[in-house]
Structure formats: C-alpha cells, structure tokens
Amino acid sequence: MSEIKKIGMADLNVTKQSGILTTLGLGSCVGITLYDPITKVAGMAHIMLPSSKAIRNNSNAAKFADTGTQLLLEEVLKLGASRGRLVSKLAGGSQMFSFANKNDIMKIGERNVIAVKEVLQELRIPIVAADTGGNFGRTIELYADSGILLVKTIGHGTKQI
Amino acid sequence: MGITLDELNGIQLDVLKEIGNIGAGNAATALAKMIDKKIDMNVPKVQILEFREVPELIGGEETPVCGIYFRVEGDITGHIMFLLELKSSKSLTNMLMARNDETESMDEIEQSAIQEIGNILSGSYVSSLSALTGLNIKISIPSLAIDMAGAILSVPVIQYGQMGDKVLLIETELIEGGHEVKGFFFLIPDMESFETLLSSLGVLK
Numbered sequence: 001m002s003e004i005k006k007i008g009m010a011d012l013n014v015t016k017q018s019g020i021l022t023t024l025g026l027g028s029c030v031g032i033t034l035y036d037p038i039t040k041v042a043g044m045a046h047i048m049l050p051s052s053k054a055i056r057n058n059s060n061a062a063k064f065a066d067t068g069t070q071l072l073l074e075e076v077l078k079l080g081a082s083r084g085r086l087v088s089k090l091a092g093g094s095q096m097f098s099f100a101n102k103n104d105i106m107k108i109g110e111r112n113v114i115a116v117k118e119v120l121q122e123l124r125i126p127i128v129a130a131d132t133g134g135n136f137g138r139t140i141e142l143y144a145d146s147g148i149l150l151v152k153t154i155g156h157g158t159k160q161i
Numbered sequence: 162m163g164i165t166l167d168e169l170n171g172i173q174l175d176v177l178k179e180i181g182n183i184g185a186g187n188a189a190t191a192l193a194k195m196i197d198k199k200i201d202m203n204v205p206k207v208q209i210l211e212f213r214e215v216p217e218l219i220g221g222e223e224t225p226v227c228g229i230y231f232r233v234e235g236d237i238t239g240h241i242m243f244l245l246e247l248k249s250s251k252s253l254t255n256m257l258m259a260r261n262d263e264t265e266s267m268d269e270i271e272q273s274a275i276q277e278i279g280n281i282l283s284g285s286y287v288s289s290l291s292a293l294t295g296l297n298i299k300i301s302i303p304s305l306a307i308d309m310a311g312a313i314l315s316v317p318v319i320q321y322g323q324m325g326d327k328v329l330l331i332e333t334e335l336i337e338g339g340h341e342v343k344g345f346f347f348l349i350p351d352m353e354s355f356e357t358l359l360s361s362l363g364v365l366k
Contacts, residue, residue, distance in 0.1 A: 154225060
C-alpha cells in the first residue's frame with residue numbers, strides 16, 4: 001500500500017520508499033520536489049510567492065520560494081536524504097489570466113519559477129526536470145520509489161518528468 | 162502600512178459583508194434583466210477563510226471551473242474575480258442562449274457569453290460598491306480561464322497571500338427555475354486600497 005500525502009497551498013511534506021506526494025491544481029504557484037534516489041527520500045513544497053523578504057506577514061515559511069525550499073531541504077535531510085545526491089524537479093508557475101498591459105501580479109508565476117531556480121542554484125541542488133509556464137493548471141504526483149514526477153492537466157495531457 | 166484581514170474588527174467585517182450582499186443582489190437583478198427571467202437568490206454568504214479552505218468550497222482543487230478576472234481601477238485598485246463551476250457556467254450560457262448543450266466543454270461563443278455575464282455581474286457589483294462608498298471605481302475588460310479550481314484560485318489567493326493567510330469571499334447562489342447556479346465573488350483590493358475602502362465607508366479605526 002502506497003501512502004499518499006496531499007500538500008496544500010503554502011504547505012510541504014516528505015516521504016520515503018513507497019510513499020507518494022501530491023499537490024492538486026497548481027496554477028501560478030510552483031511545486032518544488034527534492035529527491036534522493038538512493039535512500040528514496042522525497043519531499044514536495046507548494047510555494048505561492050517568490051520572496052519572504054518583500055512581505056510583512058511571512059510567518060509561514062512554506063509560502064515562499066526562499067524559505068520554503070530551505071525548509072523542504074531541512075525536512076528531507078532529517079528523513080535521511082544525502083545532500084550531495086539530491087535532485088530537484090519543478091512544475092507550475094502558470095499565468096492563468098492575461099491582460100493587455102501586463103503588470104507584476106499577472107506575471108507572478110514566472111517570478112515564482114525564477115525565484116525557485118535561484119534558490120536551488122544557491123543551494124547547489126540540480127534541477128533535473130521542469131514543466132513550468134503556460135496558462136493552465138497542473139496536478140503533480142511524486143513517486144518516492146522511482147523519483148518520477150507525474151504532471152496532469154485539463155486539456156494539455158499528462159506526462160512523466 | 163495597509164490593513165490585513167486579520168486586523169479587521171467586527172464592524173468593518175459587517176460593512177464588508179453588507180457590501181457583498183448588496184453587490185450580489187444587484188448582480189442577480191442584472192442577470193435577470195439580461196436573460197429576461199426571474200432569478201432568485203439565496204442570501205449571499207460572506208466569509209473570511211484560510212486559503213487552504215477555499216478550494217473545498219467549490220468541490221476540490223481539481224473541479225473544472227470558470228474564472229473571470231478583472232482589474233479594478235479608479236480611487237481603489239485591485240482585482241475582482243467571479244468564479245463558478247463549469248457546470249454552473251454551462252447552465253448560465255444555456256439560459257442566455259436558450260439552448261441545451263450538455264457537453265463538458267465551452268465553445269468560443271459560450272466563452273464569450275460567460276465573459277459577458279461575468280462582466281455584467283461584476284460591473285453591477287462594482288457599481289453598488291461605488292455608490293455606497295462615493296468612490297470612483299471601474300473594472301477592466303474581463304479575462305477568462307477555464308481550468309482546475311486550485312489553479313484558478315491560486316490567482317486571488319496569491320494576491321491575498323501578500324497580505325496574510327486569509328481571503329474575503331462572497332458566495333452567491335442564483336436560481337432560475339430548476340437550474341441552480343453557484344457563483345463566488347472575490348474582492349481583492351490592493352493593500353493600500355483596503356484603507357481607502359474602509360475609510361470611505363466611515364469604519365476606519
């Protein structure tokens with residue numbers, strides 16, 4: 001029996017071996033996964049905003065790219081992942097609505113993706129696959145036994161990355 | 162510094178709720194005129210919710226929904242989103258176009274019709290807000306998205322997320338004959354505009 005853990009908005013969780021992590025309906029938010037293929041430790045975060053530094057009310061670390069990735073890293077290490085083996089996969093960061101003169105808010109998905117990539121680079125964790133951007137939602141599932149990330153959409157197919 | 166939803170007091174909340182009631186009432190009247198049918202409306206529920214709770218209201222993150230999004234411009238700035246289940250949008254477009262299309266997708270004409278419905282509903286909502294506050298408030302042209310509830314909701318939630326962990330949500334149920342249409346309004350003022358809004362209503366602390 002595989003245990004499925006559901007991750008909500010501004011939330012994160014970890015599992016290992018045969019566990020499955022999922023987050024439903026990612027829009028402009030970004031799903032970040034970390035995985036150690038040897039110990040089969042997997043982690044997933046669902047972040048909403050690029051930076052905790054620009055926000056007054058920033059107590060929820062899992063809400064932001066910077067603090068969320070950091071916290072996720074700590075959690076997978078606690079569960080026995082080896083820092084040097086960790087790889088990351090990303091999905092989400094869509095722009096659900098578009099207006100003629102684009103403002104910052106509308107491009108939040110793109111900014112989230114850039115922020116996550118920067119944080120991962122600083123942490124020296126390689127991004128091995130990503131399915132980001134576009135104008136549609138995604139549901140993702142990470143399988144701890146294989147490290148496969150399944151990306152499901154409405155009308156844009158399903159793929160494994 | 163702006164005010165966050167957590168800091169609102171009881172009177173301010175009541176005022177925001179009342180605006181929701183009046184706005185949604187006017188929106189229902191506008192819709193009734195548009196389709197030339199009697200529209201009943203349940204008393205709208207105005208709630209402040211943790212953003213985790215929002216997708217459940219509409220049947221879960223993966224429920225297909227239709228979101229119509231507007232920029233708010235004028236004396237206050239921000240966004241308004243009108244969101245309804247895909248099923249409800251089909252009921253509305255069927256009513257409007259006097260047809261009975263039971264497919265799960267929306268063609269171009271239906272998309273255009275639902276945008277227009279969203280436009281009229283949001284427009285009448287905003288004009289009640291404008292009348293009550295004496296502020297000049299307008300909405301932009303609509304932008305439409307049909308996708309998973311979670312993905313569409315991420316847009317207002319992210320905007321609220323810059324202020325706190327809660328959203329202000331107005332749920333209305335419109336009923337025409339046997340058709341029930343459940344719609345949700347999200348009013349998302351920019352941080353500075355919350356203060357303008359409350360002070361023009363005479364309830365700024």
